[in-house]
Amino acid sequence: MISEFGLISLGLVLVLTSLSFAKLVLSFSGKNLSIVNEIKSSWLAFFLTLLSFLCLTYSFIISDFSLEVIYKNSNSQLPLIYKITGVWGNHEGSILLWLLVMTFFGFLFSLNNIKNKEFKELALTIQNSLIFLVSLFVVITSNPFSRNFPPRIEGADLNPLLQDPGLAIHPPFLYLGYVGFSIVYSITLAVISDKKNSDFIMVLKPWIFISWTFLTIGIGLGSWWAYYELGWGGFWFWDPVENASLLPWLTASTLLHTILLARKNQLFYKWTVFLSIFTFILSLLGTFLVRSGVLVSVHAFANDPSRGLFILILLFIISLFGVIKFLSIIDIKNSKQINLLSREGVISINNIFMLSLTLTILIGTIYPIFSNVIFDKKLSVGAPFFNSILSPIMIPFIVGMIVGPFIKWGRDDLKFLISRLKNLIFLLFFASMFLWYINFGGPILSIVFFVLGGCLILSSFYEFFLLLGRTTKKIFSISNRVLAQILAHMGIGILVIGITGSSILKEEKIQFQKVDEIIRIKNYDVRFLGVKNVEGTNYISKMGLFEISKNGQIIKLMQPEKRFYNSGKQVTTEAAINSSLLGDLYIALGDVNEKDMENKQWTTRIWYNPYTIWIWISILFLAAAGIISFTNSIRLKK
């Protein structure tokens, strides 16, 4: 009964938003369907979708296995939290979540106090049309409320990999980011059509910041989850699905920089429009790649080509509409010139680098599809390609981040710049020497990136103290915009060190380890004490016991697990991680050596991943920067 209610709400959303879609289509031929009140439509669409989502959640909680998706993705033995997160642990539910987030952003935008009513109306018409297309997709190909017959008594189970707190919150955050760009897209297209609106940047800004922040946290959580749950000892695998989330993040980061210029002196209007549209297209492309199964990926969702085709058509319509709208403003001439040595100049160069990064990753990600179709050749593009192409691009990019914030707006002078920054240059020089010295003998690439990352952090601190010295009052008087910039750049510096340490300098030992055998890695002695059986709520687990000592002193007992889930007959690895600022000791338990049962040998994989924790810290910095920018932008608007 409850589920029928959910389906009806969903149907109502479809009918309701179809009016907005009709209005949009009619407006091309100059007709105006003014009976539709877009503000009320957005509210209704949001509350109806919320209702539908709650109905599905309720059905998951009471384990209504007569619904196909619950039968396939839940189980009565599941802990309550995973019954709830199971709602989006499958295709149908997660697309419903996608729709919910989309309507939520439309709802929030409709609450916005914008003077230009026509503009607001148009943006909402576009947003509601997007909602129409997505709800059509849900109803036609991914109905979460479809019943099975005869009804089942017990469900299959939620994929054990997804039974994890990190993953429970990863998809909602990612969606808030991805889908947040739908409103950015709608606003931008409305701006193109509405010539009167002069200051659309102010309207656009908060949405870009908030979506970017959510996307950052979403990607960070996903990476963190992969690190401790998959047991592969790494945090990023250049998997197509990971790349798909990185692409809109990169263009959104570019956009963050561009809107500064667009706001400051009305530069880059076209460029801002382009990036806003492109970011949402990339979000949709990501969804297509993930959901259609067109590429091999660790994200093995239930793929279905008919769904893939539908998303492809969506992607096609939405991007074609965006590009054609963009072409209508391409003839607008911009007469202002930019000096290369100015803040505008550096930000332009930053834009070029960011976009090259994006296109490189985009090509690497979708090339296998083209190669398969055009040359009939199967291939996959993996980490070696991305690492070798991206490392050289990163070097000038980071140098730009170090120098950029010190360059003046408008026009700067090289001599003057150097004399202003002589203290900083001095500081960075000695810091580089020092970093080089303590890493001496290590791989050259790691030294280069440690030095760059270190300099970036240092120069951000320098900028902070420079501003602090200049303002006679307190910290609070530093403008939020600059504070966010400092935090974000510091975050990137920390990220660079984290990535460099945990990829280039990582140590790995894989072996059959006997009970009481000691493996030495870095300066830790890892002694294997044996394996015990542990029973969880819906799994049994083999828990390895490892005694860790450093310089002869026992410091910790680590317990990696191998869990066998009862219902799905699936096995997951729960790595044990001992984190410190200098590095993580990471242990994953493998199989017992069946050939040699007497000696009780187990495969153990032990890693030492230097500075991995810095990656997670950097996400906090970036998120904090995003939140500051967001609050700042809504405060300024009022």
Added chain:
Amino acid sequence: MKYLIIVVIFLSIFTLFYKGLKNDPKVVPSNLISKDVPNFSLQDLNGKLFSNQDLSYKGIKIVNFFASWCLPCKIEHKHLVNLSENYDVYGIVKKDTLENIKLWFNKKGNPYKKIGFDNDGLTSIEWGVYGLPETFIVSKSGQIIYRHIGPITENNIDKIVDIIDSSL
């Protein structure tokens, strides 16, 4: 004009993706398809010779690469036992010992008409095997007609049987 160009570009990208949708990325082609079985000669369970000559008779043959240390091989074993009731199944064991294999067969049954020990892994390389298990279907005339990567399961056994039946 510029709109036309954009639409054409979009349509071609659309077509590419659309065609890409129809390809299953998990299917990896083999260079050996419709070629003769590569030459090999291995020792079998009893120390006798097992070579490509053994596969030269007229009839459909299934060649399965496996090992006792390979977990997915255990999962597919029961399907091989079922297949062996109707078809000739041969096995090539990669880097394993006689004792382990005997132990396994005692527990789970032996579906193989004949097996060979590929201890140096060279025969596996000749067949292009890069992970275990892999299964090949050899036609009546001795050509490889299908390669299956990964374990045979409930989900894919029908396809394998179809391929065998259609070439009978």
